[in-house]
Amino acid sequence: MSDLLPVLDAQRRLLALAGPVEAQTLPVSQAAGRWLADDIRALRTQPDADLSAMDGYAIRFAELPGPWELVGESAAGSPLGTAIAPGEAARIFTGAPVPGGADTVMVQEEAASDGKTLALDGEGPSAKGANIRKRGGDFDEGDNLLLAGERLSPPRLALAIAGGHGTLPVRRAVHVALVSTGDELVPPGKPTGPAQLPASNAYMLAAQLASLPVEIHDLGIVPDTMEALAKAFAASSKADIIVTIGGASVGDHDLVRPALEEAGGIMEFWRIAMKPGKPLMAGTLGGAVVLGLPGNPASAFVAAKLFLEPLVAALSGASHPLPRFHTAPLASRLPAVGKRTEYLRGQRVGETVEAIPQQSSAALAALAEADVLICRPAHEPAAEPGDRVDILPLA
Numbered sequence: 001m002s003d004l005l006p007v008l009d010a011q012r013r014l015l016a017l018a019g020p021v022e023a024q025t026l027p028v029s030q031a032a033g034r035w036l037a038d039d040i041r042a043l044r045t046q047p048d049a050d051l052s053a054m055d056g057y058a059i060r061f062a063e064l065p066g067p068w069e070l071v072g073e074s075a076a077g078s079p080l081g082t083a084i085a086p087g088e089a090a091r092i093f094t095g096a097p098v099p100g101g102a103d104t105v106m107v108q109e110e111a112a113s114d115g116k117t118l119a120l121d122g123e124g125p126s127a128k129g130a131n132i133r134k135r136g137g138d139f140d141e142g143d144n145l146l147l148a149g150e151r152l153s154p155p156r157l158a159l160a161i162a163g164g165h166g167t168l169p170v171r172r173a174v175h176v177a178l179v180s181t182g183d184e185l186v187p188p189g190k191p192t193g194p195a196q197l198p199a200s201n202a203y204m205l206a207a208q209l210a211s212l213p214v215e216i217h218d219l220g221i222v223p224d225t226m227e228a229l230a231k232a233f234a235a236s237s238k239a240d241i242i243v244t245i246g247g248a249s250v251g252d253h254d255l256v257r258p259a260l261e262e263a264g265g266i267m268e269f270w271r272i273a274m275k276p277g278k279p280l281m282a283g284t285l286g287g288a289v290v291l292g293l294p295g296n297p298a299s300a301f302v303a304a305k306l307f308l309e310p311l312v313a314a315l316s317g318a319s320h321p322l323p324r325f326h327t328a329p330l331a332s333r334l335p336a337v338g339k340r341t342e343y344l345r346g347q348r349v350g351e352t353v354e355a356i357p358q359q360s361s362a363a364l365a366a367l368a369e370a371d372v373l374i375c376r377p378a379h380e381p382a383a384e385p386g387d388r389v390d391i392l393p394l395a
């Protein structure tokens, strides 16, 4: 077991195997969720004028409590056009430019007006400039709004558009080939004999990647023969990432590593100090990164969370591709950890978390119940109720 690679070392070695895919320019309507390939500067100032933050009246603060003569209105998109003179006020709406001469907006709830004249009817604005969003209060033209390597979250996408951009430089979608290996596997919905089971992992992995910018090529089920695996590798050689599922361990039918080498690929590392997911393998084949995931469903899921999702993010240009752990207090005791870091399938109980009793890496029913992974580093002593543990929320 001494040759098992610590998880963080393995993650770093994996992410070092390939750089980001090429950049492309996409219309903003297609750029959500992509990672930026360049910094984004503001092409305009926002707001580009002093705007009213409320519905009310534009006045001079020094003239409070009025009365004023009403001389017109300023609405969002159609400004008053002239400045107000002393003794004058203008009707104004949220988002409308404040007319010249005015320096304050009085909210309509604190005003009395017959449409021609206006007077204070309440406390009134507390200071000069009240209820006005100053020009450039959000950002100024030329400001650096976003950095290369940041992901276009919904607010960041909106910020880039507000900054004047109609297209954005992003990384293209990452092409991921999925290869399910095993003579026992049967396509979904087909009858199974006692020695068979439905091939579920590729669908789980595709769903795990669904929120990332990927194009999935599912090569289906490949029998446990060198020829079949060699054909699958050849068919997926244009992918950025080739994911094999199963056949990663040490049995006589675990052929992924020899088949990769036979196909001209290079194995970079194999076997990680993690539970589940130990037999994970990484390598390269031409320009593709090959990730060999274990076949057990919980092993494949956890290995994909810790390795495949970060690899996709790194190839997509992410500056911080590794998952971010949180902490939560334990609801119940956990035993001391052995030589492999454990990723326990867990559930939230109020503010606390607890491990599901069934931790077999073959148990899909238990995996499907989990809403967190509880991370317990190798060699940690037992943890008591209330102790904080690292968790990775699952959607």
Ligand SMILES: Nc1nc2c(c(=O)[nH]1)N[C@H]1C(S)=C(S)[C@@H](COP(=O)(O)OP(=O)(O)OC[C@H]3O[C@@H](n4cnc5c(N)ncnc54)[C@H](O)[C@@H]3O)O[C@H]1N2
Binding pocket: 180, 181, 182, 184, 185, 197, 198, 199, 200, 201, 202, 245, 246, 247, 248, 249, 250, 251, 254, 276, 277, 278, 279, 293, 294, 295, 296, 297, 299, 361, 362
């Ligand atoms: N002597 C040893 N045996 C095993 C070791 C070891 O170190 N020494 N490691 C064990 C661990 S840990 C794991 S995890 C498994 C992983 O083995 P493989 O990656 O070779 O996976 P398979 O044997 O092909 O399959 C394991 C299990 O998962 C099922 N499976 C496979 N593919 C799918 C799929 N696409 N969808 C659903 N289920 C799938 C398969 O039928 C098996 O039941 O090895 C241990 N053995």
Ligand code: MOO
Binding pocket: 274, 275, 276, 277, 278, 279, 294, 296, 298, 299, 361, 362
């Ligand atoms: O690593 Mo295996 O994934 O422990 O069952």
